[in-house]
Amino acid sequence: xxxxxxxxLRLHFDSGLxxxxxxxxLLQGIDEEGSISAAGRRMKMSYRRAWSLVEEMNxxxxxxxxxxxxxxxxxxGAQLTERGRQVLADYRALEQxxxxxxxxxxxxLRAGQRSVST
Amino acid sequence: xxxxxxxxLRLHFDSGLxxxxxxxxLLQGIDEEGSISAAGRRMKMSYRRAWSLVEEMNxxxxxxxxxxxxxxxxxxGAQLTERGRQVLADYRALEQxxxxxxxxxxxxLRAGQRSVST
DNA sequence: ATTCGTTATGGTTCAATGGACATAACCAAG
DNA sequence: CTTGGTTATGTCCATTGAACCATAACGAAT
Numbered sequence: 001x002x003x004x005x006x007x008x009l010r011l012h013f014d015s016g017l018x019x020x021x022x023x024x025x026l027l028q029g030i031d032e033e034g035s036i037s038a039a040g041r042r043m044k045m046s047y048r049r050a051w052s053l054v055e056e057m058n059x060x061x062x063x064x065x066x067x068x069x070x071x072x073x074x075x076x077g078a079q080l081t082e083r084g085r086q087v088l089a090d091y092r093a094l095e096q097x098x099x100x101x102x103x104x105x106x107x108x109l110r111a112g113q114r115s116v117s118t
Numbered sequence: 119x120x121x122x123x124x125x126x127l128r129l130h131f132d133s134g135l136x137x138x139x140x141x142x143x144l145l146q147g148i149d150e151e152g153s154i155s156a157a158g159r160r161m162k163m164s165y166r167r168a169w170s171l172v173e174e175m176n177x178x179x180x181x182x183x184x185x186x187x188x189x190x191x192x193x194x195g196a197q198l199t200e201r202g203r204q205v206l207a208d209y210r211a212l213e214q215x216x217x218x219x220x221x222x223x224x225x226x227l228r229a230g231q232r233s234v235s236t
Numbered sequence: 237a238t239t240c241g242t243t244a245t246g247g248t249t250c251a252a253t254g255g256a257c258a259t260a261a262c263c264a265a266g
Numbered sequence: 267c268t269t270g271g272t273t274a275t276g277t278c279c280a281t282t283g284a285a286c287c288a289t290a291a292c293g294a295a296t
Contacts, residue, residue: 009216010128010138011224015231020128037272046255051274062232068273071263075271083230090223097220098127098212105208106129112201113133114180155242164285169244186243189293193241 006110009095017060019091023053027088030054030066031080054078061087124228127213135178137209141171145206148172148184149198172196179205 010020029039040050058064065084070076080088099106128138147157158168176182183202188194198206217224 006129006131008128008130010126011124011227012126013124013228013231015233017231019227035272046257047273048256048275049254055274060232061230063230069263070261070271070273072272073264073266073270075264076262076273078273087227087230090227093223094216094220098216101219102212102215105211109129109137109205109208110131112179112181112205113131113135114178115133153242164287165243166245166286167284173244187293188241188243188291190242191240191294191296193294194243194292195241196243 004099007095007099007106009091009098011091011094013060015060017056019057019087021095023057024088024091024095026050026053027057027065027080027084030078031085031088034077034079036066036068036078057087122217125213125217125224127209127216129209129212131178133178135174137175137205139213141175142206142209142213144168144171145175145183145198145202148196149203149206152195152197154184154186154196175205 008021010018012018025043026039026045029042030036033039033042036050036054037047040047043050054066054068058066061083063083064081065087066078067081067084068076068078126139128136130136143161144157144163147160148154151157151160154168154172155165158165161168172184172186176184179201181201182199183205184196185199185202186194186196
Protein backbone atom coordinates (compact mmCIF):
# COMPACT_ATOMS: atom_id res chain seq x y z
CA UNK A 1 0.00 0.00 0.00
CA UNK A 2 2.36 2.64 1.26
CA UNK A 3 5.89 1.63 2.02
CA UNK A 4 7.22 4.23 4.41
CA UNK A 5 5.43 4.00 7.76
CA UNK A 6 7.31 7.00 9.04
CA UNK A 7 5.78 9.46 6.68
CA UNK A 8 2.16 10.35 6.98
CA LEU A 9 0.42 13.26 5.37
CA ARG A 10 -2.75 14.59 6.87
CA LEU A 11 -4.94 17.26 5.33
CA HIS A 12 -7.47 19.30 7.28
CA PHE A 13 -10.31 20.79 5.31
CA ASP A 14 -12.65 23.61 6.20
CA SER A 15 -15.51 21.16 6.07
CA GLY A 16 -13.99 19.45 9.10
CA LEU A 17 -12.86 16.39 7.23
CA UNK A 18 -9.37 15.12 7.85
CA UNK A 19 -7.82 13.00 5.16
CA UNK A 20 -4.80 10.96 6.11
CA UNK A 21 -3.18 7.69 5.24
CA UNK A 22 -5.87 5.61 6.91
CA UNK A 23 -8.66 6.81 4.65
CA UNK A 24 -6.41 6.83 1.60
CA UNK A 25 -5.37 3.23 2.16
CA LEU A 26 -8.98 2.31 2.71
CA LEU A 27 -10.02 3.88 -0.59
CA GLN A 28 -7.27 2.04 -2.36
CA GLY A 29 -8.27 -1.21 -0.69
CA ILE A 30 -11.86 -0.79 -1.81
CA ASP A 31 -10.70 -0.08 -5.32
CA GLU A 32 -8.60 -3.22 -5.41
CA GLU A 33 -10.94 -5.53 -3.51
CA GLY A 34 -14.31 -4.32 -4.70
CA SER A 35 -15.66 -4.49 -1.17
CA ILE A 36 -15.62 -2.39 1.96
CA SER A 37 -15.42 -5.39 4.25
CA ALA A 38 -12.59 -6.99 2.28
CA ALA A 39 -10.65 -3.75 2.33
CA GLY A 40 -11.27 -3.50 6.07
CA ARG A 41 -10.09 -7.04 6.68
CA ARG A 42 -6.94 -6.41 4.72
CA MET A 43 -6.14 -3.48 6.99
CA LYS A 44 -7.19 -5.41 10.09
CA MET A 45 -9.89 -2.83 10.63
CA SER A 46 -13.38 -3.73 11.75
CA TYR A 47 -16.08 -3.43 9.12
CA ARG A 48 -17.85 -1.02 11.45
CA ARG A 49 -14.94 1.34 11.35
CA ALA A 50 -14.25 0.96 7.65
CA TRP A 51 -17.84 1.71 6.82
CA SER A 52 -18.02 4.76 9.06
CA LEU A 53 -14.90 6.18 7.44
CA VAL A 54 -16.47 5.71 4.03
CA GLU A 55 -19.66 7.36 5.23
CA GLU A 56 -17.68 10.28 6.60
CA MET A 57 -15.86 10.81 3.32
CA ASN A 58 -18.98 10.51 1.22
CA UNK A 59 -20.70 13.07 3.39
CA UNK A 60 -17.94 15.64 3.18
CA UNK A 61 -17.45 15.63 -0.57
CA UNK A 62 -19.94 17.04 -3.00
CA UNK A 63 -20.17 13.66 -4.69
CA UNK A 64 -19.66 10.23 -3.10
CA UNK A 65 -16.22 8.66 -3.34
CA UNK A 66 -17.52 5.16 -2.87
CA UNK A 67 -20.49 3.54 -4.54
CA UNK A 68 -21.92 0.47 -2.85
CA UNK A 69 -24.67 -2.10 -3.33
CA UNK A 70 -25.91 -4.93 -1.20
CA UNK A 71 -27.41 -8.35 -1.72
CA UNK A 72 -26.85 -10.67 -4.65
CA UNK A 73 -24.68 -13.69 -5.18
CA UNK A 74 -21.58 -12.17 -3.72
CA UNK A 75 -23.48 -10.38 -1.02
CA UNK A 76 -22.85 -6.99 -2.50
CA GLY A 77 -19.85 -4.81 -3.04
CA ALA A 78 -18.40 -1.36 -3.39
CA GLN A 79 -16.43 0.54 -5.99
CA LEU A 80 -14.64 3.82 -6.16
CA THR A 81 -16.38 6.51 -8.14
CA GLU A 82 -14.46 8.73 -10.53
CA ARG A 83 -14.31 11.30 -7.79
CA GLY A 84 -13.01 8.69 -5.40
CA ARG A 85 -10.21 7.73 -7.74
CA GLN A 86 -9.32 11.36 -8.26
CA VAL A 87 -9.12 12.05 -4.54
CA LEU A 88 -6.98 9.00 -3.96
CA ALA A 89 -4.68 9.92 -6.83
CA ASP A 90 -4.27 13.47 -5.57
CA TYR A 91 -3.47 12.31 -2.08
CA ARG A 92 -0.91 9.81 -3.37
CA ALA A 93 0.67 12.46 -5.54
CA LEU A 94 1.15 14.73 -2.54
CA GLU A 95 2.66 11.87 -0.56
CA GLN A 96 5.03 11.08 -3.38
CA UNK A 97 6.01 14.71 -3.72
CA UNK A 98 6.93 14.83 -0.07
CA UNK A 99 8.97 11.67 -0.17
CA UNK A 100 10.84 12.61 -3.30
CA UNK A 101 11.50 16.30 -2.96
CA UNK A 102 11.55 16.38 0.82
CA UNK A 103 14.01 13.53 1.18
CA UNK A 104 16.73 15.73 2.60
CA UNK A 105 14.61 17.27 5.33
CA UNK A 106 12.99 13.98 6.21
CA UNK A 107 16.34 12.26 6.50
CA UNK A 108 17.65 14.97 8.81
CA LEU A 109 14.56 14.82 11.01
CA ARG A 110 14.78 11.07 11.27
CA ALA A 111 18.45 11.13 12.09
CA GLY A 112 17.80 13.36 15.09
CA GLN A 113 15.34 10.97 16.66
CA ARG A 114 16.39 9.23 19.80
CA SER A 115 16.74 5.55 18.90
CA VAL A 116 13.59 3.64 19.66
CA SER A 117 13.64 0.87 22.28
CA THR A 118 14.45 -2.54 20.85
CA UNK B 119 2.60 31.96 11.72
CA UNK B 120 1.26 29.74 9.03
CA UNK B 121 -1.18 31.22 6.58
CA UNK B 122 -3.14 28.32 5.18
CA UNK B 123 -5.24 26.71 7.87
CA UNK B 124 -6.40 24.04 5.47
CA UNK B 125 -3.04 22.47 5.00
CA UNK B 126 -1.45 20.61 7.81
CA LEU B 127 1.47 18.28 7.61
CA ARG B 128 1.95 15.67 10.26
CA LEU B 129 4.95 13.39 10.57
CA HIS B 130 4.97 10.16 12.55
CA PHE B 131 8.31 8.92 13.72
CA ASP B 132 9.37 5.47 14.87
CA SER B 133 10.12 6.91 18.26
CA GLY B 134 6.43 7.58 18.64
CA LEU B 135 6.70 11.32 18.32
CA UNK B 136 4.17 13.10 16.18
CA UNK B 137 5.25 16.40 14.74
CA UNK B 138 2.55 18.59 13.29
CA UNK B 139 1.68 22.21 12.96
CA UNK B 140 0.90 22.68 16.63
CA UNK B 141 4.40 21.83 17.80
CA UNK B 142 6.00 23.64 14.89
CA UNK B 143 4.09 26.83 15.65
CA LEU B 144 4.98 26.45 19.29
CA LEU B 145 8.68 26.16 18.47
CA GLN B 146 8.46 29.23 16.30
CA GLY B 147 6.62 31.12 19.02
CA ILE B 148 9.29 30.27 21.58
CA ASP B 149 11.95 31.39 19.15
CA GLU B 150 10.24 34.70 18.62
CA GLU B 151 9.06 35.34 22.19
CA GLY B 152 11.92 33.88 24.20
CA SER B 153 9.46 32.22 26.54
CA ILE B 154 7.33 29.11 26.65
CA SER B 155 4.50 30.83 28.44
CA ALA B 156 4.47 33.80 26.05
CA ALA B 157 4.42 31.45 23.09
CA GLY B 158 1.59 29.55 24.70
CA ARG B 159 -0.40 32.70 25.34
CA ARG B 160 0.03 33.76 21.76
CA MET B 161 -1.49 30.51 20.61
CA LYS B 162 -4.16 30.64 23.30
CA MET B 163 -2.74 27.45 24.70
CA SER B 164 -2.39 26.86 28.42
CA TYR B 165 1.15 26.95 29.78
CA ARG B 166 0.56 23.44 31.03
CA ARG B 167 -0.01 22.19 27.56
CA ALA B 168 2.76 24.20 25.94
CA TRP B 169 5.26 22.95 28.45
CA SER B 170 4.27 19.32 28.07
CA LEU B 171 4.64 19.57 24.30
CA VAL B 172 8.13 20.97 24.75
CA GLU B 173 8.98 18.21 27.19
CA GLU B 174 7.72 15.62 24.75
CA MET B 175 9.82 16.99 21.91
CA ASN B 176 12.95 17.30 24.02
CA UNK B 177 12.56 13.72 25.15
CA UNK B 178 12.18 12.28 21.66
CA UNK B 179 15.15 13.97 20.03
CA UNK B 180 18.73 13.09 20.82
CA UNK B 181 19.35 16.68 21.85
CA UNK B 182 16.86 19.14 23.33
CA UNK B 183 15.09 21.49 20.93
CA UNK B 184 14.34 24.03 23.63
CA UNK B 185 16.65 25.35 26.30
CA UNK B 186 15.02 26.93 29.34
CA UNK B 187 15.97 28.63 32.58
CA UNK B 188 13.94 29.89 35.49
CA UNK B 189 14.19 32.66 38.04
CA UNK B 190 15.80 36.02 37.57
CA UNK B 191 14.52 39.48 36.83
CA UNK B 192 12.27 38.40 33.99
CA UNK B 193 11.28 35.21 35.72
CA UNK B 194 13.15 33.03 33.31
CA GLY B 195 12.83 32.18 29.66
CA ALA B 196 13.41 29.70 26.90
CA GLN B 197 15.25 29.64 23.59
CA LEU B 198 15.49 27.31 20.67
CA THR B 199 18.69 25.32 20.40
CA GLU B 200 20.45 24.87 17.10
CA ARG B 201 18.73 21.55 16.79
CA GLY B 202 15.43 23.20 17.53
CA ARG B 203 15.90 25.70 14.74
CA GLN B 204 16.92 22.98 12.35
CA VAL B 205 13.85 20.90 13.10
CA LEU B 206 11.57 23.89 12.69
CA ALA B 207 13.25 24.88 9.43
CA ASP B 208 12.95 21.37 8.03
CA TYR B 209 9.30 21.16 8.95
CA ARG B 210 8.57 24.52 7.34
CA ALA B 211 10.45 23.52 4.23
CA LEU B 212 8.28 20.44 3.85
CA GLU B 213 5.15 22.51 4.36
CA GLN B 214 6.29 24.97 1.74
CA UNK B 215 7.10 22.20 -0.68
CA UNK B 216 3.60 20.86 -0.36
CA UNK B 217 1.94 24.22 -0.86
CA UNK B 218 4.05 25.16 -3.84
CA UNK B 219 4.45 21.98 -5.79
CA UNK B 220 1.23 20.37 -4.65
CA UNK B 221 -0.95 23.37 -5.46
CA UNK B 222 -2.80 21.61 -8.23
CA UNK B 223 -3.79 18.58 -6.17
CA UNK B 224 -4.67 20.67 -3.15
CA UNK B 225 -6.87 22.95 -5.22
CA UNK B 226 -8.74 19.99 -6.71
CA LEU B 227 -9.26 18.40 -3.31
CA ARG B 228 -10.56 21.62 -1.85
CA ALA B 229 -12.88 22.22 -4.77
CA GLY B 230 -14.56 18.88 -4.17
CA GLN B 231 -15.42 19.67 -0.56
CA ARG B 232 -19.04 20.18 0.25
CA SER B 233 -19.40 23.85 1.19
CA VAL B 234 -19.14 24.35 4.92
CA SER B 235 -22.16 25.64 6.84
CA THR B 236 -22.29 29.42 7.03
C1' DA C 237 13.62 39.63 52.44
C1' DT C 238 10.00 40.70 49.20
C1' DT C 239 8.34 40.74 44.61
C1' DC C 240 7.33 39.05 40.09
C1' DG C 241 7.01 36.39 35.94
C1' DT C 242 8.49 32.22 34.58
C1' DT C 243 9.61 27.25 34.62
C1' DA C 244 8.17 22.81 36.39
C1' DT C 245 4.64 19.35 38.07
C1' DG C 246 0.59 17.06 40.03
C1' DG C 247 -4.22 15.92 39.92
C1' DT C 248 -9.02 15.98 38.27
C1' DT C 249 -12.54 16.19 34.94
C1' DC C 250 -14.70 16.03 30.33
C1' DA C 251 -15.08 15.04 25.53
C1' DA C 252 -13.70 12.65 21.59
C1' DT C 253 -12.02 8.50 19.53
C1' DG C 254 -11.86 3.88 18.57
C1' DG C 255 -12.88 -0.98 19.40
C1' DA C 256 -16.03 -4.75 20.38
C1' DC C 257 -20.53 -6.82 19.84
C1' DA C 258 -24.99 -7.32 18.10
C1' DT C 259 -28.57 -7.12 14.62
C1' DA C 260 -31.22 -6.05 10.59
C1' DA C 261 -31.74 -5.58 5.51
C1' DC C 262 -30.61 -7.07 1.06
C1' DC C 263 -30.68 -10.15 -3.07
C1' DA C 264 -28.68 -13.39 -6.78
C1' DA C 265 -27.99 -18.16 -7.00
C1' DG C 266 -28.93 -22.71 -6.07
C1' DC D 267 -37.21 -20.37 -0.03
C1' DT D 268 -32.89 -21.02 2.05
C1' DT D 269 -28.14 -19.68 2.06
C1' DG D 270 -24.18 -16.72 2.27
C1' DG D 271 -21.51 -12.69 2.20
C1' DT D 272 -22.06 -7.93 2.29
C1' DT D 273 -23.93 -3.38 3.35
C1' DA D 274 -25.97 -0.62 6.97
C1' DT D 275 -26.74 0.80 11.91
C1' DG D 276 -27.16 0.93 17.01
C1' DT D 277 -25.05 0.66 21.57
C1' DC D 278 -21.65 0.25 25.13
C1' DC D 279 -16.99 0.62 27.11
C1' DA D 280 -12.07 1.51 27.43
C1' DT D 281 -8.61 4.44 26.17
C1' DT D 282 -6.81 8.83 24.98
C1' DG D 283 -6.22 13.60 24.84
C1' DA D 284 -7.14 18.06 26.23
C1' DA D 285 -8.72 21.53 29.38
C1' DC D 286 -8.52 23.28 34.02
C1' DC D 287 -6.94 24.32 38.38
C1' DA D 288 -3.57 24.43 41.88
C1' DT D 289 1.11 24.71 43.73
C1' DA D 290 6.07 24.64 44.24
C1' DA D 291 10.74 26.20 42.84
C1' DC D 292 13.61 29.67 41.10
C1' DG D 293 16.55 33.86 41.12
C1' DA D 294 17.70 38.74 39.69
C1' DA D 295 16.35 43.16 40.96
C1' DT D 296 14.73 46.31 44.32
